[in-house]
């Protein structure tokens with residue numbers, strides 16, 4: 001019987017199988033950030049242990065770094081919140097003390113760990129990649145086995161280069177046909193979560209496949225795999241093809257010369273065999289997917305922008321109805337209202353889901369010649385890394401945003417989880433390109449609506465959600 | 480790690496589906512570089528009426544009178560009864576740290592998110608999966624009777640009701656063993672050090688680009 005991509009990645013990293021059904025899996029790349037690592041380093045110290053293999057580990061601060069230009073200019077010492085500063089300092093000190101490579105705060109390569117890994121070639125096809133962060137699933141877009149871990153496991157990987165794992169079941173999500181113009185990888189991710197639910201992937205490794213997935217760029221594939229965890233799956237992955245290999249070629253940490261050729265030859269096998277069997281398969285029709293907007297407090301509470309908010313009154317009594325009622329109460333919304341009637345107070349374009357160059361190009365294409373609506377208090381554009389920022393500036397995208405009345409920031413997680421100064425006020429609605437609309441995620445009492453970068457830009461211009469496909473072209477010179 | 484064999488204690492409800500780790504411990508508390516002290520901020524946004532910040536004196540903050548964990552009858556609870564997909568979202572281990580620090584030793588739910596489930600075992604908190612109908616039954620029994628206690632028995636893999644009825648549950652044997660014995664699982668893995676080195680040598684020969692530090 002043929003093997004799935006996940007089976008192949010699992011088999012090639014098996015150090016030891018144990019009688020009790022667990023297995024020791026080797027970890028090729030360990031990415032580290034400041035929030036989930038301090039207790040792991042402390043654990044190493046207390047036990048008198050050293051990292052097993054320094055070359056596998058790469059650290060970068062991202063969650064706590066300020067994105068405001070002036071505060072950022074001061075480096076670590078300039079971080080105003082003393083607790084955030086201590087966390088970034090602690091990462092620097094731990095990396096120094098243990099000899100771990102770190103990309104520090106104002107290095108041009110710094111950024112959100114899941115943007116930086118692939119961008120630097122630290123993530124390669126066929127690798128096992130872990131990080132103390134659930135969105136590590138992002139890296140599966142390169143045909144890697146990548147998932148988030150807790151802090152105890154961060155310590156475990158530092159000390160042993162391995163993890164004790166139970167094998168997941170295989171699920172394939174196949175998306176036939178092509179996405180319509182104006183519909184992006186983000187809409188696809190949200191539509192899949194709407195279909196299978198936030199626990200639909202629990203216990204599975206998901207492989208995304210089909211014409212619509214093959215048609216995505218590497219950035220789009222990362223957006224899709226990034227949100228696997230929002231469907232309950234620790235890992236999402238996509239087979240290696242020319243798009244993958246072209247993306248990796250020439251990256252700073254990618255193999256060169258003869259090693260490159262050898263690697264590419266091996267990577268060509270990183271796909272599920274034709275006769276591989278999946279425990280579960282979901283099939284979606286790409287053409288039927290419209291731009292999506294979440295209306296509730298869980299990513300599965302999502303609807304096409306053309307639709308209406310579900311009405312709990314018309315639901316059967318039970319947990320679903322209770323959850324809908326509670327979510328609408330928190331969101332300050334009425335069941336049955338049109339999605340397009342939801343007003344937007346703030347806009348956030350960024351996060352490891354949508355802060356890559358292509359995302360910024362999509363948003364800029366909508367904003368060019370438009371202006372942020374007067375009712376919108378703030379619109380932030382936060383590039384995912386210093387490299388993305390430099391590229392966007394070289395293309396003049398930053399000027400489009402600034403001219404439109406948006407703020408162009410320094411790279412970091414920013415308002416995705418509001419650990420730094422960027423956050424929502426109580427009751428404010430935000431059109432956000434991030435990945436979680438949980439209560440309080442973007443600030444105490446804040447109300448998050450997840451959308452694509454193009455939809456966030458359209459909402460910024462309109463002051464409420466609008467179908468980006470219906471925007472009239474802007475009349476202007478040659479731009 | 481603290482071992483877990485049998486635990487009997489008061490049961491408290493978290494009666495909603497998809498409780499995410501942001502709800503269990505909001506991000507502002509993740510700035511701590513310690514492993515302990517998260518208990519007073521477990522479920523912070525539900526538990527208090529004001530916005531919690533690190534360093535606040537939680538004892539003087541206004542409590543939300545509608546949140547069950549604040550009810551007199553649930554004080555001292557050590558078993559949390561929850562709904563499906565408990566612990567979804569962020570991988571933060573601060574979530575089980577907060578629950579453990581609050582005083583919970585076991586969580587019973589119809590399903591858990593994968594990363595959270597795994598993190599619990601590393602911290603001496605036992606997540607127990609029971610069928611949804613049984614969980615419904617436990618909720619009803621708990622609401623009906625003040626002081627409702629359960630016994631969670633990991634050795635025999637069962638939840639024992641006050642009347643003596645036992646509900647069996649599954650748990651994989653590696654995790655069960657680590658928890659029963661309170662094992663340091665890094666120490667266990669390091670016993671396989673030779674196998675890890677053999678794997679590395681074989682992989683470096685077969686896929687040298689994965690070991691740039693040893694390839695010429």
Ligand code: SF4
Pocket residue numbers: 062063112113114133135351352353412413416417434435
């Ligand atoms: S951007 Fe958001 S989701 Fe991504 S790593 Fe940062 S905080 Fe986590």
